[in-house]
Amino acid sequence: MKMVKNAVGRMVPTEINGEKVVPFMGIGKHRPTGRKHAPTISTAIDYPADGDKRVPSLKEALIRSGLKDGMVISTHHHLRNGDLVANQIFDIAAELGVKDLVWLPSASFPCHKEIIKHLESGVVHHIEGSMNGPLGRFSSEGKMKGTGILRSHGGRYQAIQDGEIQIDIAVLAAPTADPFGNGHGLEGPSACGGLGYALADYQYAEKVIVVTDNLIKFPAIPMQIVGNYVDFVVEMDKIGIPELIVSGTTQITKSPDRLLIAELTAKFCDAAGLIKDGFSFQMGAGGTSLSIGLFFHEMLKARGIRARFAVGGSTQYSTKMLEDGCLDYMLDAQTFDLEAVRSMRENRQNHPDISIFHCYDYHGKGNFTTMMDVMILGATEVDVNFNGNVVTHSDGYLLHGIGGWQNCLFAKCTILPLPLFRNRIPIICDEVTTLVGPGELVDVIVTERGIAINPKRQDLIDKVKDAGLPLKTIEELKAEAERICGIPEKPEFTDKVVAAIKWVDGTIIDVVREVKRK
């Protein structure tokens, strides 16, 4: 395999799974040419005039979609760890003797560990998407036949739209659907809120199968999945396990140390003048992020000001902000708890579902992230140059997907609230194990032991320097962690590339290698 050094100094291949790839050239340096991908033209002649596209089983739908060796099968992850559909696809493929499939999920969860047996038997050749938990471990040990490809959520949309990967069959779970193929996630036993990750799949796939356990009469409104793109509709007893799809309630952290980090983050944002009337923000559904949101909410309420919009995962906390009048719009690509699902159902006007195309696609005519004032993100590691890693742990194992992380780095102020060490493992290192995001886009690291601002953001440093915050250099934070934890050894790798990390523009920013097991 030919390897070249890319713009962030990482050695990356020029070819993956037999396809030519472009090494990362720097932020905003790669300019795509040509036209977007398009599926074959279809005609209404071939579809039932009564609009009833139902077929009796997923197996029949897959056969009628022409399932065969080497195809690319896509799924979305809105059913999260409660997904009962994805595993079935590959069980059916195995039963039919189909080999070398590529699975293109928008994310994988521990429930998808069942796919391992299909990777072992050769039914699935490799995964392009995220390899979380057990699947990540499997790939990291070099056991996957092909090379995995990890993309950000926006990068997945970009790759599908650009034809970098062409979906043969999209199998889209819809908590509610009609016989024509319109679908949404607002109602039904497996309700999950929005279906914002499914857009690229149904727009660009050659064949689209909608799977539901709540079939209603035409029309299913809102049309989060548009039936005009759909080939087959399959009714099933159960597409998901409700309690594993959405949390009953997402919860703020109870850990005093995490709360301290959240409080420091909120104080930093305030000192930097980011919390002002009409500002915008995005944060995840983890306990620390939710606590930061709660601090924001308190500040807005106390000052009688409002945030204009928030993007992202909605939760009971963002719902409360919305319904309290502290937030004008919740633009929601993924709905995390039952309260938020209710909100999306009831607050159609100011809590709309949006897609990944809207918020993240780098090959669109702009996207939402660059407009956002405050972006709260996580990381498994950050290095002294503020480069970030979200996919591997310091021991070298691939354990997480990129999520929207890379896309979100383009916001006006990106803040990473992180504990300085986790279980004796310092978070700040000399060089991240896997470089997923370049340091020039990471602005602030907030830890329980101090805040490090990227020296490139002198404007932020000037704003907060007299605010009484515990400002430190990133080197000082690193030294403090190492005093407490000691200096960790480096994991050892073989030469084998088990997965490639794509940047938001489709170029290769880094690779993950096989971990040498001791």
Added chain:
Amino acid sequence: MKIAYAGQHEKADRSDCMMTLSLKKSGGPDITINSKVKLLFEKAIRKTITDVLNAFSIEHAEVTIDDNGAPDYVITARLEACIKQLIDTELSFLPEQLEQNTIGTSKDRMRRSRLYLPGNTPKLALNAGLHGGDAIILDLEDSVAPNRKDEARILVRNSLRAVDFYGGERMVRINQGERGLKDLDAVIPQHANLILLPKCETTEQLLEVDKRILDLRAEHNIKHEVWIMPIIESALGVINAFDIAGASKNVVALAIGLEDYTADIGVPRTGEGKESFFARSMLVNAAKANGIQAIDSVFSDISDMEALRENVLASKALGFDGMGCIHPRQIKVIHDAFAPTEQEIEKARKIVDAFKEAEKKGLGVVAVGSKMIDPPVVKRAVRVMELAGEKI
């Protein structure tokens, strides 16, 4: 063959390890490392264990560590605890001492909040100082199981050297009686700032501890003072509080422990606290009559911050200067509630300004408006300004 063990290895026991040791006649050291962080710290852990074995001249042993990310000072404490179960030795294996852990504290520093840390639970100690409490207490008494007292003592000793408490006064609650004196032997040479003496009922108990501290300070050349805070937890203690408070110049505060006190007088502890009103007032008066601080009991419902705030305000109204915390999130509530009100600050500023003005002019009498101000009033005003974090 006797097998020694120390430490904990449940999933929740982050930053700790379970160490198992048995001595052999031959074969050298046989070290098995099971660790969550093995890929990154195996060599470091092996070196640490080897260093400790060498320090105790142990050549042949079987050591197993089941580790959950324990820092070095915990690993060495656990192994030393195992060794001391098997051989009689006066040796110690001390971790490197942080510079900031060698300095003393002043007698009348603020002691509004003091965070209790179970002495045998390292995961709580590492970040304890970050929460801004005036003090942390490494507890060797009630929070440590009776069969874990020896290993906890070694761990607390190491914590006093190696953990940065970020400016919090470093207190240790020792055990009662003979065991407490042994605790002192371990912690006084490590520059503990203050010793909490539990269930103190008589001046004799206090003086015994005071003397041992003095002897240890002389022996280990500890220059700074080591303060004592007796905890009054019985009817007899309450009655003797005045004498206890005055028994040594090293007593800087009296604390009250209401769980034991209410049990002693045979009543349930209530939220309202009527049953302990006498004891609390007695304690405040015994302390103030001796010019020292009065510290209230802990508030044990960590989920109810509003009730805590009310509790602190009631304490403050009785004359207490601080109270114990069992959760870091209580600290801010306590500090806020002990903080003077705007009016109090305003009044104090006037008094302090008048005092400075009088001093400048060489006047012996201080007056605000037409009102004469006595020295204790000035002192209290200074205290208010300090509590409010105002410049004087």
